[in-house]
Amino acid sequence: MKIAIMGAMQEEIEPLLEFFEKYETIEVAGNKYYTTEYKGLELIIAYSKIGKVFASLTASTMIQKFGAEKLLFSGVAGAINPKLKIGDLIVATSLCQHDVDITAFGHPSGFIPEGKLFYESDKELLEIAKGVASDMGKPLLEGVIATGDQFVADEVRKDWIGTTFKADALEMEGASVAVVCDALEVPFFVLRAISDTADMDAGFSFDEFLKSSAKESAKFTISMLDKMV
Ligand code: ADE
Numbered sequence: 001m002k003i004a005i006m007g008a009m010q011e012e013i014e015p016l017l018e019f020f021e022k023y024e025t026i027e028v029a030g031n032k033y034y035t036t037e038y039k040g041l042e043l044i045i046a047y048s049k050i051g052k053v054f055a056s057l058t059a060s061t062m063i064q065k066f067g068a069e070k071l072l073f074s075g076v077a078g079a080i081n082p083k084l085k086i087g088d089l090i091v092a093t094s095l096c097q098h099d100v101d102i103t104a105f106g107h108p109s110g111f112i113p114e115g116k117l118f119y120e121s122d123k124e125l126l127e128i129a130k131g132v133a134s135d136m137g138k139p140l141l142e143g144v145i146a147t148g149d150q151f152v153a154d155e156v157r158k159d160w161i162g163t164t165f166k167a168d169a170l171e172m173e174g175a176s177v178a179v180v181c182d183a184l185e186v187p188f189f190v191l192r193a194i195s196d197t198a199d200m201d202a203g204f205s206f207d208e209f210l211k212s213s214a215k216e217s218a219k220f221t222i223s224m225l226d227k228m229v
Contacts, residue, residue, distance in 0.1 A: 001041055077169040077192035089133070090194070
């Protein structure tokens with residue numbers, strides 16, 4: 001089984017590369033892809049760079065060039081749901097694009113004709129995640145993740161995203177990866193650990209907690225692999 005593990009930033013995949021230690025590096029279209037083997041699973045690891053366009057390119061490459069059969073995304077997010085604190089984990093049950101706006105033509109926010117408003121994560125991967133959370137004794141919130149090409153550091157924007165999409169967390173790549181995986185019929189899963197609360201202090205909080213939260217998410221992802229072997 002070939003499994004892709006992707007992040008958006010170097011910091012999000014660094015704990016994975018440190019864990020696997022030995023890997024091959026292959027460059028494609030301006031990104032590095034790391035291949036390795038873990039307990040019989042073939043892994044392809046990469047970070048895309050920030051945002052929906054780069055994330056789509058990386059997800060497509062992992063599937064179409066490297067033959068990934070499942071895709072796990074690991075990284076950090078800003079919390080909307082007040083239950084989520086720094087370092088807490090959220091797994092997306094579904095994802096949407098909060099920055100898509102063709103409401104001028106009567107479409108709901110986030111909707112593109114012939115696309116979907118919400119893209120649902122793979123149910124089997126969600127079940128595996130729940131098992132891992134219970135084994136680790138770690139709370140795991142299941143919820144909606146909203147994606148957009150904006151670092152949100154503003155209460156008004158954050159509240160609008162929360163209200164409009166009933167979103168629990170926000171980030172900048174998940175939904176674009178979901179669109180690619182849905183189109184190419186590859187089961188996917190998006191896991192994020194909270195780095196900030198998308199308010200006026202978000203930038204400082206992100207810088208402070210990016211590495212520690214990324215590590216939490218990566219650790220959980222590795223435990224998921226243990227259940228997939
Ligand atoms: N990823 C982590 N925090 C974020 C935020 N506040 N906005 C967008 N993406 C994020």
